[in-house]
Amino acid sequence: MRQAQADLQALLAGGRMIQLELDAKPEAHPWQPFAGMFADDPDWEAFQEAVQQYREEADRTGAEE
Numbered sequence: 001m002r003q004a005q006a007d008l009q010a011l012l013a014g015g016r017m018i019q020l021e022l023d024a025k026p027e028a029h030p031w032q033p034f035a036g037m038f039a040d041d042p043d044w045e046a047f048q049e050a051v052q053q054y055r056e057e058a059d060r061t062g063a064e065e
Helices: 002-013 044-061
Strands: none
Touching: none
């Protein structure tokens, strides 16, 4: 382990940083079109509460369905 640490320190001590210019364009996140889709849904809060209750029950019983 000491040898590996010494080798890594030697490698890092002689290293250098460079900057690269890339033409790559960031891709949109695949779920981006769905962001906010439930913003005006009147049942959203009830749904969130039901999910929370399910998770709490699953935690208590140790069962996941």
